[in-house]
Amino acid sequence: MKNRLVVLGGGESGVGTAILGKNKGFEVFVSDFGKIKDTYKQVLIHHEIEWEEGGHTEAKILSATTVMKSPGIPETAPIVKKLKEAGVRVISEIEFASAYTEATIVGITGSNGKTTTATLTYELLKQGGLSVALGGNIGKSFAEQVSESTLEAQETGEEKYKNFVLELSSFQLDGIETFAPHIALLLNLSPDHLDRYDYKYENYIASKFRIAMNQTEDDYFIYDADDVEIAKWLEKNPVKSHKLPFSVTKELKEGAYIKNNEIIITIQNTNLAMPIASLGIKGQHNQKNAMAASTVAHLLKIRKATIRECLESFQGVEHRLEKVLKINNVVYINDSKATNVNATFYALDSMETPTVWIVGGVDKGNNYSELLALVNEKVKAIVCLGVDNQKILNAFGNIVDKMVETQSMEQAIKAAYRLAERGDTVLLSPACASFDLFENYEDRGRQFKEAVRHL
Template sequence: MSPTDIDGKRATVIGGARSGLAAATLLARHGAEVFLTERDAVDDRMADALTKAGVAFEQGGHTPRALDADFLVISPGVPSTINLVQQALRQRLPVYSEIEAASWFCPAPIVAVTGSNGKTTTTSLIAHLFRTAQRPFVVGGNIGYPFSDYVDELTDAHTVVLEVSSFQLDHIQTFRPKVSVLLNITPDHLDRYDHDFNKYAQSKFRVFENQRPGDWLVYNYDDELVHDYVAMWAEKRGITPWPFSLEHELERGAFVRRDANGISQIVMSLPESLEPSSPTMIFEEELMPSSNTALQGRHNLYNSLAAAIAARAMEIRSDVVRQSLTSFEGVPHRLEKVRTVHGVHFVNDSKATNVNAVWYALESFPGNVILIAGGRDKGNDYGPLKSLVTEKVKGLVGLGESGDKVMAELGPHAEHNARAQTMEEAIQFARLMAEPGDTVLLSPACSSFDMFDNYEHRGDTFRRLVQSL
């Protein structure tokens, strides 16, 4: 839909959180007659903002008025399975995501990052690359501010760097990134997809469904599911995809290769010219030793390779890429070192909300880990963690709604076990198990909504309690 199509249209926005408010006010500014419907209460601040924007709203539930619209916009926190959305779809009313609606008004190229793990780190790293290059950019989507909040302030000189979740991709139609980045796909949020992994994967693949020749599709060559789908899709569309790998030397993309001295080097094989109309001669460059990247761990090397290709696709020079990969300080709640107390290291990995993220986290440590895990289960299978827990986890503390399940499946593979009811109690149990040189790792493998507002609240609570020791 184009901006000129919005004027005079009746739009219903479902969900009154930040993304819903941003979408409602954006559409109202462009002449739509907007109605916002919220299942819960609308606070005074939001009510004032909606009133000032000329947006009518209801709270405490969804009424039939919400379907009196030309189209609906759904906030990412609202499941597509709710009755209102299902009724709209049955009536053939268009239902769009907030990022789809915002993209109608965006004059700037978009770099969109998705995947089951590493989205926030990679998005933040790409933003750091633009910052280091002194290029105008904004970052948002699933982190920072909603896309709709700032899209009217953009020019074609900006670049929009978006972290995009599967929920935000579920209802796109014309959303088209200049650069799409697909990091990996592992089981996550299956409770939102009828516990059907294929449905979840298909939502991730939508990040590049509207790309055309000349756009960049950056993907993980080592993820078999991703590799097979991208190869099939790109051939049909006539698009050249750009892979990254730690396991293969590639003809194009980014990979790691040992040089003559046995040093692992990040190698970039990219076009000499980034102009779509230019001949696509590939130029191979040894960018830097992989050990020089600021982010350590195998999973972070994947993130660094993906960010490096995205940056070069947007014509950021190689020397800036090297500088940025060396200087990036990471993101809060992702393997964040909190402090060391009596020789015991405390690490906040609250953003690890699925099993695969915990697997990557444990892989980053040599051993002697006291693992605090559990929360609201999303249909998790903890089986893939068993061998790594046996190898690296000295003690396990189960926390939250799924604490008993975590203990039952992983407890037999750890030397010490405890079941905690609160974060404070979990830390106390972990301290009793730990000795100098050990690491207490909060890496829940679950969402936070059983005990906390979000993963940030959970991580902040852990950090505050550790700082008070």
């Protein structure tokens, strides 16, 4: 009897898992409740993998030995409930794929900064000469890259990638059982995706800490020592791995901290120091991202000179405080990746000129109160961009004189253009998910850049 793998969701992680499953001898079936993109259909057809879209055939799904659920599908989906009741194993792509690689895994999670830190870590390891791939919640799926890596191992006896840097969302971590990264990073915690966690912050925090649950004494856990919620959790729930904190407020015996405007990293009596001023990415949150990534590089024995050069040249990632254009002396900044309040807090905090702020989308249980002081100080006008903007209007109506509602990116940019004067900044930092008007945050960011270029 062949092992039967059913994949729920025909997107990047689903199709990658299907390819890996097929290569490992599973009988594979992909089922998507919605539509599968043509590019993914072609891949499934090429690999001769059976698929369906526009609904689930229950008999075919319930006969699975293992089900990989794509991260976007909630636990409350009827088909997932039926699988759980039937006692079928339901896991994430990360759990499925990690079983098939011997590579060193660096897993990065947190409410904010994951993409920047994962990309920077990947660059540090690549420039340091390691064979490394970047995956998870970013770029090409982890499972498909494991498939490539193991196929090469069959031919040459060596895996294509010796290291994986994975950006991990809480949804991906919810579906793990044995997954244990050798190096785990928890960058920070702030309320996010609470709609998927019964609106309980503690459920979301527990989900993030799953990244360390299977680690042993031989593994490493890198975390923000300034984060109150992380400290509270660690007091009650000790982790087995070797802890390496980073901080911008206190000196640490071991880990990374700031002293005399230098980042200092100390691990097992070896030191690395680098001036903050020479970092390619600006802002205190990016100092933390740089500390976390450099700690990984230091652990994996990347040369100090390489680490310094890489930190100086790294300019950040697309859709994260990305300067797009300057028109009539107004700077347009794309921060579409800010899908929660905390990310937008960092963005507003880094503004140095009067700001026209474009905000809105699908609210995930946001609490806007922590932005009030910053909005009062920095924001001259708000452009709402969402199907339902009531919560934003209620939160900021009393402190910002000019508020405009728009329903498309083109409308939003035209409104912002009218409101902005010479020396101002127009900032897209939505604090919300994008699914009401856009495919995803990348689509939203690209539409922003397109609309700005057409002004």
